[in-house]
Amino acid sequence: MDIILTPPIKMMRLNWRNRDQKLMKLHRAEVLKEWDDISEGIGLPEWRLTLCLLFCWIVVFAVCAKGVHSSGKASYFLALFPYVVLAALLIRAVTLSGAGTGILYFVEPKWEMLKTAKVWYSAVVQCFFSLNIGFGSVSMYASYNEFRHNVYRDAMVVTTLDTFTSVLAGLIIFGILGNLADKMNVGVEEVVKYGGTGLAFISYPEAIAKFDRVPWLFSLLFFLMLFVLGVGSLVGLYASLVTVIMDSFPDLKIWHVSAMSALFGFLVGMVYVTPGGQWIFTMVDYFGGTFIFYVLTLVEIISISWWYGLDEICLDIEFMLKRKPGAYWRICWGIIVPCVLLTVFAYFVATLEPLRYLNKVYPSYVIVWGWAVLGFGVLQIAIWMIVEFIRRMKQQECGRCQEVCDFLSCLHNTSLGIKATYIMMMIS
Structure with missing residues (x-):
């Protein structure tokens, strides 16, 4: 032997x-x-x-x-x-x-x-x-x-x-x-x-x-x-x-x-x-602790640099600090940071692999819950944007009505019907 x-x-x-x-x-x-x-x-x-x-x-x-x-x-x-x-x-x-x-x-x-x-x-x-x-x-x-x-x-x-x-x-x-x-x-x-x-x-x-x-x-x-x-x-x-x-x-x-x-x-x-x-922690960390905050941060930098405007944010900082942001900051905010984040995220999503823990693939229903958590978090951007838009529209309408009422209140001899008609014309 x-x-x-x-x-x-x-x-x-x-x-x-x-x-x-x-x-x-x-x-x-x-x-x-x-x-x-x-x-x-x-x-x-x-x-x-x-x-x-x-x-x-x-x-x-x-x-x-x-x-x-x-x-x-x-x-x-x-x-x-x-x-x-x-x-x-x-x-x-x-x-x-x-x-x-x-x-x-x-x-x-x-x-x-x-x-x-x-x-x-x-x-x-x-x-x-x-x-x-x-x-x-x-x-x-x-x-x-x-x-x-x-x-x-x-x-x-x-x-x-x-x-x-x-x-x-x-x-x-x-x-x-x-x-x-x-x-x-x-x-x-x-x-x-x-x-x-x-x-x-x-x-x-x-x-x-x-x-x-x-x-x-x-x-x-x-x-x-x-x-x-x-x-x-x-x-x-x-x-x-x-x-x-x-x-x-x-x-x-x-x-x-x-x-x-x-x-x-x-x-x-x-x-x-x-x-x-x-198992739950790994799933929540993957979908809710990384995906959501990555997307939210990406939307934030794009909203500030590209939507609000790089020139506007630089003027705000100049007003705040009494100094102009240098070329380094402008290039980072306007080009490098959003482009790098977009590229990395797109590449990562394109090569996405099934979520595993202990070398075991998660059940399909758990993955569905994970995507639901991700969707709920990302949708907060659109939901609260719509809520804020509606709130501001109402404030503008109320402000216009108040201005008209203040103006007409000075007209003591004006009838109530004329006032109401004038208000409706101004709002429309």
Whole structure:
């Protein structure tokens, strides 16, 4: 009987893959309580995840209970604390063996991937999420600025810091994952094959657990940073909703609106802590979290630059800042941004693939619901445009009637019938 000896390196790779698969199954079965499909529904919320979700919304409510004033004070901690943790993790990452291999894997370009529309589409969507573009948060916070606030400076500072933070986080993550690959004697691609929650809750914690010194401390800092980043992102979206409601109904108490908005967010979020929650989350994120906001942002930039007019918006900014926008801004607003967004979106739609989760194609009825969510979101543009058009037409008619009545009220000797006839002639 022949005995086949497996090389040690190959054996270590097999052991890592088996361990990795077991960790993934453990995460799905014990943490998420996830089902393999949603053919029988999504199930009931998992109570431990529900309590975690409730705690998150209580924290968000506490931060925004008094509106922008309270969230503004909390933003100092929410914005600065992650950088403290990133600095600590960076110092630790660069001193680990194999970190250079992981960092090289991160910065080495893969030119063939640039030919795929999905990469460009994902990059644009990531910028939208990272900068909170298209979600209303930027407009909401800008409404509290002075009229002549230097938006040029803010745009340059925010985008520069965002890019720097993304690169810094990438260096740290891949440096630590490179150390894990070095210890397991496998390629970096083996330990980064999971994205999203898999990377954050499986691969990265596994890498931190193998630190020689105080791994529990770095694990605590990492998850605390994730929590703070999540709260900070949610606060911006949550404050936008509260601001819209308060502007529409100023007589309401702000903490009442904040409490009801938090309760609504908690109830909606309970869908995602069910056994089928990750299936629903992936579907909503695909159709409602990327498609809708991509289309809305595209329509917004086209409406401003091409419909309202590039010259008009430049005159508005000149009046606001006492300086003319340079050629760079005019070219970006009028040509580069709308054309690039249109091209990427058209290419992505033309090469659209069936939505999958866990390498399984979604049922057709779920896809129908996804397109319904997308259609409902996009139709808001047309619906509210028509509503605003009708409202303004009514205001113009009422204004003309009021002007006629004011004019005729000066004619004391004019009969009521003549007045009415004159009004009808003016309106027609």
